[in-house]
Amino acid sequence: MIRNIATGVQSFTSNAFLVAGDQRVLVDTGANFDAVGEIRTHVDDLDAVVLxxxxxxxxxxxxxxxxxxxxxxFGFDTDHPGVDVGIEDEETVALGDDDYLALHTPGHKNDHLCFYSKSAGILFAGDLxxxxxxxxxxxxxxxxxxxxxxxxxxVGATVDEDLLEMHTGHGPSVTTNPYHDIELAGKAARMY
Structure with missing residues (x-):
């Protein structure tokens, strides 16, 4: 189960995805809302935060x-005071019931990571x-x-065209042909 706990928040925040299962993980925490209260409405405990x-x-x-x-x-840059444990490029990270490949994807910020599970057909794309x-x-x-x-x-070369879900740092998740949105982003970034 993946749930955006920032849904409906009317303040400056990012999406924050609670991934439940064997490993209860929050992907990004958002800002300016009661994330702890929102997490507790869905799970009793949390195993990690991944950024x-x-x-x-x-x-x-x-x-x-x-x-x-x-x-x-857990995040890419352990020099950031909030990051306790580093995640290396192409390291495997457990989120919920699935293993995800961590991809170092700078360009928006130097420490940016995306997380892709081929078996689950899911990509956490952050702000990429x-x-x-x-x-x-x-x-x-x-x-x-x-x-x-x-x-x-x-990311486009790594993910499968059968990608089922793309969870983004802002806006709605993409559940209809997300691979197409990745291709469009590559073209648009070259144009604008």
């Missing part, structure tokens, strides 16, 4: 979640790719358009 990247809208609730559930956070071919902004510190395009291409 796509460390922009404030994705980690604003990080400390309160870590404190409430006594969990560690969004619905309808939108893509992460590159005008912030550490943003770089050419690097972003390379990262989108890497």
């Amino acid at each position: 796509t990247h460390t922009h404030p809208d994705h980690v604003g609730n990080l400390e309160s979640v870590k404190d409430a559930f006594d969990v560690q956070s 790719i969004f619905q309808n071919g939108s893509f992460g902004r590159t005008d912030l510190e550490e943003g770089d358009r050419e690097t972003l395009i390379e990262s989108i291409d890497r």
Whole structure:
């Protein structure tokens, strides 16, 4: 089960996905809402927090979640004060009942990761790719358009065309032909 606990929040936040199963994991924590209360409405405990990247809208609730559930956070950059354990490029990470391949995908931010499970047909795309071919902004510190395009291409070459779900850092998840949205993002990032 994957549930966006930030659904309906009317403040500056990212999506925050609770992945239940053998490993109860929160993918990004969002910001500016009661993430702990939302998590507790669905599960009694949490095993870990996994971060796509460390922009404030994705980690604003990080400390309160870590404190409430006594969990560690996992991400690419252990130099960030909120990241306890590093995730290497192409490392396997357990989310819920499935194993996910971690892909280092900079361009939006240097520490950006996407997580892909071939067996489940699911991609957590963070702020790299969004619905309808939108893509992460590159005008912030550490943003770089050419690097972003390379990262989108890497995801497109890694995921299967039978991808079932793409959960994004903002906006709705894509459950109808998400591979097409990845292809569109690669084209759009080259054009605009």
